[in-house]
Amino acid sequence: MSRAAHPAGPRYADVLTAGGVSAPPADLNALDPKVWPITAARDEEGQLTLGGLGVAELARRQGTPAYVLDEADWRRRARTWLAAFGSYDPQEPPVHYAGKSFLSKAVARWAAEEGLGLDVCSGGELAVALAAAFPAHRITFHGNNKTVAELGRALDAGVGRFVLDSHEEIDRLAAAAIERETTAAVMVRVTVGVEAHTHEFIATAHEDQKFGFSLAGGEAAEAVRHVLKFRAGGKTPPLELVGLHSHIGSQIFDTAGFETAAHRAVGLLAAIRDEHGLVLPELDLGGGLGIAYTSEDDPQDAFSIVAALKAIVARECFGYSLPTPQITVEPGRAISGPPGVTLYEVGTVKPLEGLRTYVSVDGGMSDNIRTALYDAAYTCVLASRTSEAEPMLARVVGKHCEAGDIVVKDAWLPADVRPGDLLAVAATGAYCRSMSSNYNHALRPPVLAVLDGAERVLVRRETEDDLLALDLG
Ligand SMILES: *Cc1c(COP(=O)(O)O)cnc(C)c1O
Numbered sequence: 001m002s003r004a005a006h007p008a009g010p011r012y013a014d015v016l017t018a019g020g021v022s023a024p025p026a027d028l029n030a031l032d033p034k035v036w037p038i039t040a041a042r043d044e045e046g047q048l049t050l051g052g053l054g055v056a057e058l059a060r061r062q063g064t065p066a067y068v069l070d071e072a073d074w075r076r077r078a079r080t081w082l083a084a085f086g087s088y089d090p091q092e093p094p095v096h097y098a099g100k101s102f103l104s105k106a107v108a109r110w111a112a113e114e115g116l117g118l119d120v121c122s123g124g125e126l127a128v129a130l131a132a133a134f135p136a137h138r139i140t141f142h143g144n145n146k147t148v149a150e151l152g153r154a155l156d157a158g159v160g161r162f163v164l165d166s167h168e169e170i171d172r173l174a175a176a177a178i179e180r181e182t183t184a185a186v187m188v189r190v191t192v193g194v195e196a197h198t199h200e201f202i203a204t205a206h207e208d209q210k211f212g213f214s215l216a217g218g219e220a221a222e223a224v225r226h227v228l229k230f231r232a233g234g235k236t237p238p239l240e241l242v243g244l245h246s247h248i249g250s251q252i253f254d255t256a257g258f259e260t261a262a263h264r265a266v267g268l269l270a271a272i273r274d275e276h277g278l279v280l281p282e283l284d285l286g287g288g289l290g291i292a293y294t295s296e297d298d299p300q301d302a303f304s305i306v307a308a309l310k311a312i313v314a315r316e317c318f319g320y321s322l323p324t325p326q327i328t329v330e331p332g333r334a335i336s337g338p339p340g341v342t343l344y345e346v347g348t349v350k351p352l353e354g355l356r357t358y359v360s361v362d363g364g365m366s367d368n369i370r371t372a373l374y375d376a377a378y379t380c381v382l383a384s385r386t387s388e389a390e391p392m393l394a395r396v397v398g399k400h401c402e403a404g405d406i407v408v409k410d411a412w413l414p415a416d417v418r419p420g421d422l423l424a425v426a427a428t429g430a431y432c433r434s435m436s437s438n439y440n441h442a443l444r445p446p447v448l449a450v451l452d453g454a455e456r457v458l459v460r461r462e463t464e465d466d467l468l469a470l471d472l473g
Contacts, residue, residue, distance in 0.1 A: 022296060024391035024412040028381070034292040035379045035426045037070035037339050039450070046386030048424055051450025055343055055383045055422055058455060062448055064345040064422065065363035067433050069458070071110070071451040073339035074429070077302075078114040081331055084306035088326075092160075093117045096140055098287045098332030099125045101430035102340070104447060106458040108132035117160070119287075119330050123150040130157055140284075140330075142189075144211050145169075151176050155184060162186045163245045163284075165212055167226055170239070174230045177238030184238060186227060187245040187284060188213060190220045192264040196249035196257030196288065203260045211247070215264055220244075224272055241278070243325060244268060247286025251333070253299055255308040258285055262312045270320035280325060285309060287330035291337045293427045294379050302334070333430035340429020342367065342445070343383065344407070346421045347399070356393045356410075359417055364398010365405045366442035368425070368432045372404045380411040383424035387414035396423065400440050433459070441467055 025032075031040050031048070039051050047054045050068050058068065081095045088094050096117035099108070103120075108129050111118050118134055120126045121142040129139055140161040141154045151173050154162065162184050164170050177184045191207035191214050206216050213220040230239040248261050265283060273279050290299045300308075309327055317324045344361035351357045370376040380396055392415040396408040408425060417423075436444050443462040448455045 021393060021410045022294075024393075025295065028391055028412060028414050029386040031381065032292075032295045032379070034297075035295060035338070037341060037426075038073040038076060039070050040341070042386060048381065048383040048422075050341060051455070052453035053450050053455055055424060058448070058450070059343055059345065059384075059422055062446060062455065062457070063461060064343050065361070065367055065445040066343045066461075067367070067428065067445055067447045068341045068343060068455075069107075069336075069429055069447060069449045070339040070341070071449045074107070074336060075110055075114055077335045077339065078111065078116050081302045081306075081329070081335065082115055084302040085327075090115055091137065092326070093138060094326065094328050096138075096284075096328060096330045097335055098330050099129065100434060101332030101336045102432075102434045102447075103128050104458045105132040106449060106456075107336070108134045112138075116335075117328070119332075123147070123153060126150070126154060126157070126159070136160065140187075146172075148172055148176065152180075155180055155182060160185060161242070163189050164223065164227065165189050167223065170223065170226050170230075174238040181236050182238070183236055183240050185240050185242050187243045187282065188220060188223050188227060188241065189245045189247075190215055190265055190268060192246050192248065192261045194248045194257050194261045194264075196252045196261075198251055198290065199253050201248070201252075201257030201260070203257075212245075215268060220268055221271060221275070224268075224276075228276055228278070241280065243280045243282025243284060245284040245286065247330070248288060250288040251290045252288045253290045253297070255300075255305060255312065258309055259312050261285065262309070263316055266313065266316035266320060266322065269317075269325065270322055273320075273322065279323060282328060283313060283325040284328040284330065285313075287332050287334075289329070289331045289334040291333050291427060291430075294377050299334075337427050337430035340427065340432065342425045342428040342432065344396075344423045344425070346417060346419050346423060348419060349417060356395050357413075357417075359394045359396050359411075359413065359423070360399060361396060361407060361423060362399060363445060364400045364407060364442075365402060366398070366400060366437050366439045367445050368407055368428060369435050369437065370431055371406045371409060372402075373435075375409070377410075378408045378428070379426040380408045380413065381424055381426075382414055382417055382421055384422035387416050389414035389416040391415070392417070396425070400442070402439075438462075438467065443467065 117138040136158040137160040144165040189212035191212040213223040348360040394413040398405040446461040447459040
């Protein structure tokens with residue numbers, strides 16, 4: 001897959017002007033509700049407010065750059081995804097928040113309070129979830145190379161689901177469970193030959209990727225046999241197979257790719273019933289549900305996606321005379337992305353006649369690597385004030401020693417943007433703090449939750465002492 005083909009990356013060809021840049025918005029001060037958090041507004045002075053709090057005072061108190069999370073929006077999205085499923089057993093919620101998009105102790109608590117399940121894919125994410133006392137039975141443990149120590153810790157904690165990714169792991173988890181005389185509930189991760197991003201998906205017979213067991217060539221069926229060998233293992237069988245798992249991509253805007261994935265996965269459910277006389281009760285369709293990074297993105301709402309997924313799985317199961325399994329989804333960015341905004345202060349403005357204006361901010365690729373990594377598009381506004389100046393084509397760049405240090409590749413900003421202004425970049429709640437780095441020994445920004453006119457520091461800003469604490473000299 002070429003870099004440019006990545007999801008969150010390039011905008012669609014039909015909305016681009018000849019130069020490859022979309023036309024400026026009619027009103028540069030407007031906040032498209034599709035892109036900005038639910039509480040985003042402009043006050044009488046024209047300042048952006050989030051959670052009822054002006055960004056200028058927020059920046060004065062907390063500094064910039066800063067990640068700001070609209071708690072009300074985050075919780076509302078969590079609730080909406082759950083509500084889309086109608087009734088379900090609260091001990092086995094059908095929506096698992098993908099913690100890799102952003103996880104802190106407070107966010108794990110929000111997820112717990114809203115009744116979500118939680119996906120973790122490393123010992124570190126598990127540690128954060130456990131430190132927040134997230135109910136372990138609602139945690140699913142992912143990853144293509146979980147260590148023996150991680151598996152043991154997850155078993156000791158009582159993690160609810162393990163998604164098995166390799167034959168080595170099946171043996172490792174079984175051994176760890178036998179040692180503890182416990183049973184691990186497991187799903188087999190199936191790669192179904194579907195690669196889905198935005199409006200396109202490719203269906204192939206084979207999967208050229210590190211995750212999971214390929215359906216083609218019977219690898220997934222073989223993995224199921226391997227797991228089921230442990231079914232009859234003594235008084236306490238170490239592994240209990242509860243379902244299949246499939247994850248087909250990210251920033252997906254429609255259900256066509258899921259349709260092919262479900263078709264193939266349900267085919268395997270039927271084959272398992274025929275071969276082993278076992279009807280698996282769960283089917284996890286993974287995450288990847290898209291959000292609007294710009295006004296050109298048009299994600300479907302949770303209710304229509306869930307209704308479509310349910311209909312697809314029901315139809316496929318009907319074809320095989322299988323009961324419909326419990327469907328699970330794992331949205332990460334669809335919950336945590338839109339509630340997040342990054343605030344930056346402008347440091348320099350460099351106009352290049354006939355080309356564009358480079359606007360340098362006090363952060364960059366260390367707090368948002370997605371633009372450099374995926375060619376991702378973002379929306380950016382002048383946040384500390386409004387302006388009636390003409391639109392200017394800007395490239396918002398960071399302060400790192402790297403030409404590719406771009407925050408927003410093509411941003412229409414008012415032509416009078418000047419040092420000291422605050423810029424806000426929308427939809428940065430997912431995969432920005434969680435993928436951040438200390439490149440150039442940058443100090444990672446804090447994560448601030450805003451709610452009802454007050455802010456709370458969820459993760460504090462790094463200090464030079466933090467940097468030096470690891471350096472033993
Ligand atoms: C990354 C990932 C997710 C979440 O993806 P989003 O695009 O954030 O929704 C869910 N499940 C699995 C297995 C993943 O790897």
